[in-house]
Amino acid sequence: MLFDFLEEYYPELEKELGGKFYYPMPYLRYFASQGERDNWLKFMADEEYKSFLGDVIDESPIEGVTSTFWVGLVKRSGWVDTNALLDLFKSYFIEKEILIEDKFDYSLMHFVDGKVSYKNRVADKVIFAEGYGIVNNPYFNYLPLKATKGQMLSVEVDALVEDSIINRKVFALPLGNKQFKVGSTYEWDWEHEEPTPELRIDLENKLAGLIDLPFKVIGHQAGIRPSVSDRRPLIGLHPKHPQLAVFNGMGSKGVMIAPYFARQFANWLNGLDELDKEVDIVRVKV
Numbered sequence: 001m002l003f004d005f006l007e008e009y010y011p012e013l014e015k016e017l018g019g020k021f022y023y024p025m026p027y028l029r030y031f032a033s034q035g036e037r038d039n040w041l042k043f044m045a046d047e048e049y050k051s052f053l054g055d056v057i058d059e060s061p062i063e064g065v066t067s068t069f070w071v072g073l074v075k076r077s078g079w080v081d082t083n084a085l086l087d088l089f090k091s092y093f094i095e096k097e098i099l100i101e102d103k104f105d106y107s108l109m110h111f112v113d114g115k116v117s118y119k120n121r122v123a124d125k126v127i128f129a130e131g132y133g134i135v136n137n138p139y140f141n142y143l144p145l146k147a148t149k150g151q152m153l154s155v156e157v158d159a160l161v162e163d164s165i166i167n168r169k170v171f172a173l174p175l176g177n178k179q180f181k182v183g184s185t186y187e188w189d190w191e192h193e194e195p196t197p198e199l200r201i202d203l204e205n206k207l208a209g210l211i212d213l214p215f216k217v218i219g220h221q222a223g224i225r226p227s228v229s230d231r232r233p234l235i236g237l238h239p240k241h242p243q244l245a246v247f248n249g250m251g252s253k254g255v256m257i258a259p260y261f262a263r264q265f266a267n268w269l270n271g272l273d274e275l276d277k278e279v280d281i282v283r284v285k286v
Helices: 002-017 034-044 082-095 131-136 197-210 251-269
Strands: 022-024 027-030 053-057 071-074 078-080 109-112 115-118 121-123 126-128 145-156 165-167 171-176 179-183 216-228 234-237 244-248
Touching: 002 022, 002 082, 002 251, 034 053, 131 145, 131 216, 131 244, 145 197, 145 251, 179 197, 197 216, 216 251, 244 251
Parallel strands: 027 165, 126 244
Antiparallel strands: 022 078, 027 071, 053 071, 109 115, 115 121, 145 179, 145 216, 165 171, 171 179, 234 244
């Protein structure tokens, strides 16, 4: 159901926004052990996974990628260029005159007659979709969100085929023009948002273990994921101020799950759908 929705949503959104950011693409999982291969074959027999797990290949179909324990094909895979998507959204909102670029000041928000006012505007609801910035939100900072740092590399590889995403301990995602994104890391305890030399070395070593080809690092990026311990989004209304809503906690799978739950949440707010109990913030004790 989720993937059925995504496979229609992103192409339609490209048409609406007038740009390209969605790239369906094969995903090759290079097993790191016999156990990984055995687990794959076991899940292939499960009806729930049949539409996602493809055949196991005995040898690497891509020259320059080392293969020790066979390769599994992930079906219905791809990637979204989020930078391009955000730029298109911004242009779209500016054209529609519905974007205000300003820093939100919580102290200027007031509750009046079941509504919420902010500066010269009055609304039925204010929805906070702040990512890990929610830790500074005085109304929703009680939610169990964990800011998880991740780092990636941008690399050039002249001789690597660019028609598939490949993975073993690290992924290499082709961007075109012999450039690849390589990642990623998970850091639960971190001191700053900047990339660190130690993780660059770690990613370089993992990439060297995946491909037997020379590569050149041309960039190193870091970002913060809004993660939740139970791996479920945080969506719903504030327990004392139902004029305030939150849409957060998408973690590392935001590209996959955010569109589906955004539609469900919008429909729920308008009385047209039920909100999944597993994502509703009523599960969190205040």
